[in-house]
Amino acid sequence: MPIILEKKYENDISLAVWQITESHDELQAMLPSEILTDAELASISHPQKQVEFFCSRLVIKYLANSLGIKYLGVKKDEHGKPYLVGSNWQMSITHTSNYVAAVMHPSEALGMDMEKPSEKLKRIAHKFLSESERINAEGDIEKLCIYWSAKEALYKLYGKRKVIFNENLHVFPFQKEQKKITGKLTINELDEKYSIYIEKIDGYILVVTGK
Numbered sequence: 001m002p003i004i005l006e007k008k009y010e011n012d013i014s015l016a017v018w019q020i021t022e023s024h025d026e027l028q029a030m031l032p033s034e035i036l037t038d039a040e041l042a043s044i045s046h047p048q049k050q051v052e053f054f055c056s057r058l059v060i061k062y063l064a065n066s067l068g069i070k071y072l073g074v075k076k077d078e079h080g081k082p083y084l085v086g087s088n089w090q091m092s093i094t095h096t097s098n099y100v101a102a103v104m105h106p107s108e109a110l111g112m113d114m115e116k117p118s119e120k121l122k123r124i125a126h127k128f129l130s131e132s133e134r135i136n137a138e139g140d141i142e143k144l145c146i147y148w149s150a151k152e153a154l155y156k157l158y159g160k161r162k163v164i165f166n167e168n169l170h171v172f173p174f175q176k177e178q179k180k181i182t183g184k185l186t187i188n189e190l191d192e193k194y195s196i197y198i199e200k201i202d203g204y205i206l207v208v209t210g211k
């Protein structure tokens with residue numbers, strides 16, 4: 001379980017990124033049965049999905065341990081947003097085929113995403129970007145990936161469905177070398193700005209958002 005990046009941002013957000021090197025069975029054996037119940041396991045049929053599930057729980061468990069919080073498992077609310085059992089700490093998870101990452105904060109909602117820049121983002125840019133964001137992205141796939149990941153992270157921070165990406169989620173203009181940018185969520189009663197932190201790992205863009 002090599003943790004390849006662990007850091008604390010200025011506002012008390014803790015991040016851990018884990019490179020997946022273990023097999024399905026090794027990962028399963030690392031989760032005690034009171035945390036990974038038979039019912040939970042039976043609800044995920046695809047072995048690769050099970051690997052993602054094990055890894056995300058293990059990286060949260062790792063982070064909780066290093067922050068001195070007792071890990072009692074992760075459950076999902078009615079919108080699918082994960083939360084830590086028996087704790088007010090907030091969290092978010094993302095996985096790719098090689099990495100799994102998690103963030104935690106003592107009280108404020110968080111979101112995160114990890115993606116690889118791809119040409120496909122050019123074709124769907126109009127669906128997730130406003131006109132001014134599209135102009136700022138300049139058709140650059142790395143910038144498009146930062147926009148996409150930032151909006152996925154803001155979506156996870158909000159946690160509820162019915163979010164219109166090119167209307168409710170905003171990312172202020174940025175240069176792709178920036179490590180910190182700003183986003184905004186405007187939906188229903190909410191009109192809030194958030195910090196967005198950017199890491200570049202092995203060709204992936206990792207984005208973390210929080211207050």
Ligand SMILES: CC(C)(COP(=O)(O)OP(=O)(O)OC[C@H]1O[C@@H](n2cnc3c(N)ncnc32)[C@H](O)[C@@H]1OP(=O)(O)O)[C@@H](O)C(=O)NCCC(=O)NCCS
Nearest residue numbers: 053056079080081082093094095113127128156159160165
């Ligand atoms: C749910 C969603 C955000 C997951 O993102 P993804 O890139 O497919 O997958 P990731 O690995 O980054 O994230 C998966 C994690 O998201 C978390 N997640 C799922 N639903 C969530 C929600 N409503 N709120 C917060 N987090 C959520 C889960 O913890 C999940 O991990 P787990 O299953 O191990 O617990 C994504 O599938 C989605 O629905 N996005 C919005 C779709 C949309 O409206 N797009 C329109 C763009 S034009």
